[in-house]
Amino acid sequence: MNMNTSHNWTTASIPVLTGKIIVVTGGNSGLGFEAVKAFAEKGATVIMACRSVSKGENAKRLILELFPKAIIVVSELDLADLKSITAFSNRFYEQYSSLNILLNNAGIMMGPYCLTKDGFENQIGTNHLGHFALTGLLLPMLKKTPKSRVVNVSSIAHKQGVMDFSNLLYENGSGYTPMKAYGRSKLSNLLFTYELQRFFEKNKIDCIAVAAHPGVSDTNLFQHAASKWVMSILKPVFSLFVQSASMGVLPELRASVESFAKGGEYFGPKGKGEMKGYPVLVNSTNDSYDLDNAKKLWEISEKLTKVVYS
Template identity: 60%
Template sequence: MSGKKWTYENIQDLTGKTIIVTGGNSGLGYEAVKMFSRKGALVILTARDMKKGRKAKRVIKAEFPKARIDVMELDLADLSSVKNFVNDFKDNYERLDVLLNNAGIMWCPYDRTKDGFESQLGTNHFGHFALTGQLLDVLMATKGSRVVNVSSLGHRNGVMDFDNLQFEKGGYKPTQAYFNSKLANLLFTYELQRRFEKNGLDIISVAAHPGGSATNLSRHVETKLWFRITKPLLSIIAQSAAQGTLPEVRASVDRNVKGGLYYGPGGFNEMRGYPIIVQSIKESHSRKDAKKLWKISEELTGTKYKFK
């Protein structure tokens, strides 16, 4: 296959692989579950709402009866749910080839997670940080495993203001909180890769973003006037969820992917197109910020990464 247009057809047979997709009931996660399961992987579709998760499985199975999909409950905005999910997973599965940290929320009004974290950073970063750390032993026990984090073009506007990381001092802006959480996804990805390398582990950490893709992500702004005005234009620019998921799918399964890389659409301004390696802003590579964020994340989530 040509390296130029990486598509669903490039996905190799995934029989024998076990893949977790967070937020697998909707949008990009749903399309990724579909692709992985069609190629033979056993996919753990996680959903915070089991009804939605089961429905997604039913729809996929109606089209591909051979698809192997197990639905499991996981609410990333609740550390006790993360812990329960990990315990259930470890009780029932022996390997984990890919952990695709896909779930996310965007531009929500100020809210807090069950554990009191600002909701966008809490769901998009802290929840996945805790999940990954608690699954580390299974990832380490699986040869050539991967962690894939889903960021966004919006990370370019993100800042790590450690004095007001969760808007404790006020100034909450829904867009800024989202951008910050997507920068956090990248700082985490690169730091995780450095720690995998330092510890000589056979695991890689990779990031991806979908450009602009038509999903349910904009649900919190759909009633806003500016959104209603720009929607016709957005729907012309946005690519389908099936196309938008390709960067994260490629990051998850392409054998040529190396740790620390970032994939996104190859078209204009990375808004659409086929997945290629892309670059993130220099701030996302700050080792200082990454270490600081790691320490805070370990402390706040009570998740200590045990690399040995």
Template identity: 45%
Template sequence: MSDQILQGKTAIITGANSGIGFEAAKDFARKGARVMMAVRNIEKGNGAREQILQEVPQAMIEVLKIDMADLASIRDFANTVKNHLDSLDLLINNAGVMMPAYAKTRDGFELQFGSNHLGHFALTGQLLPLLKHTADSRVVTVSSLAHKGSKILFNNLDGSMGYKKFQFYGQSKLANLMFARELDKRLKAAGLETKSLACHPGISATNLFKFGKQDAPHFLIGLAGKFLQPADMGALPTIYAATHQTLKGGEYIGPNGKGRRRGYPALDTPHPVANDETVITRLWDVSEKLTGVTYDFS
């Protein structure tokens, strides 16, 4: 799939009402894709849709509700999509929370691991029937530089034995990266065309910098914007992973500048911690057990 032939394709983007997700939605819409903005707050989603339509009047874009911290909401969303679509070309696992105070999802998971990883694990598994029957489909999962040096705390996944918000953010982003690469491996082993890729935005000034579920103050986002990569640049690795024709699946895409913090998209190398096959397999098994979602690759 190249960015020249997004015309007529269908893309779902979680967390598409702001930041990287918003910029990706706008880019895909401009290139002729039908974009489904999967958002927790419908009012904000509709506002983002109106912004895109002002810039791209011909955009085919709709807003659907999903709460990545609620497995029932994810299931309802997936069922709605499967009832209305026969195919799905792109799934962009973008939504996330970053370093909130300790909190749990509706299902009792630590909020970052539950929303950032388990929610997308559940969503992807439930949309797999559409993806695997769509030629050249892709799943792109957004990770982070924060995966470096992180680990999966299997004995404390819910944070009940102690919680450090950056440590748990890094864990969730490591899980995203492990999931994306393991998914691609399993898709290939099953002989399926669907590709799974991971990406990261470098360090971007986006609305991901939140206080719990509250948006960061505008002055803080503005200050960050003077030093960090703007959201439209931060979205480029996502767009590249979703559309670049030479990618085979399993790649990790990030900015090409110093420290991979800024710049234009290029192949990146995951930290060695992301290559532990024992941890990867255990994470997959635990994720299936916690979410109740089992992947069908047949």
């Protein structure tokens, strides 16, 4: 089947998901919220992993108004805090015995230089290291679930990403710009996805790693990209390029459930510049396939998070 021409893939293509256990990070807002809604509508048990439980409960209430039978469990997860990630994982093991899909969706973009609780630069710490630790901690559960899947969310901005292992985390802010760090975090999401897929293959684990990006979607992500004043001026221009969150989430959803998807594939919108449109297979940069950098990133991520994959 040609996944790029056959039809316009929408949520109508999502199969029944009754009995499936799905974790969505950042499930209370934007694309994550749309993903939780779509999975829950199809009958999955969705764990909405949020740093703010009250925001999560509000988001859950909104979805229950639409789909009263939805099974959604709000669970606290702060990806900028390794203790919180461990606590989330421990709670998960107490409550569930399988994990079909781990959708690593949460993210921040272009904030000022600051550190996570563990002293990592915040964008790389949250967007990459937090998800690296979470995935590693949930690995035993993914291993024992047949045909499980990890989906990482990258961005067109990965094309601006440059890896520099002599100063991966912009120590003391040296060399930091909000855009450079965001680009590096999103390139890391892809390097990690492809290395994870190689890890699964090498260890004969019945799980695949897939990536997706949403083009440019109207969510809360842009709150740090420019001041409110600048955004109010840019909004009319911005709206020409941007798509709704319910469209933007489709590549993540397709990457999560497409039965033809293979490990190491990357989904994004099919429109011009991949900014909007229905989800299809897309290409990432040559840098994202760099085997050396993927290995280095994996090793340094294990060292920093103290989560070792085995």
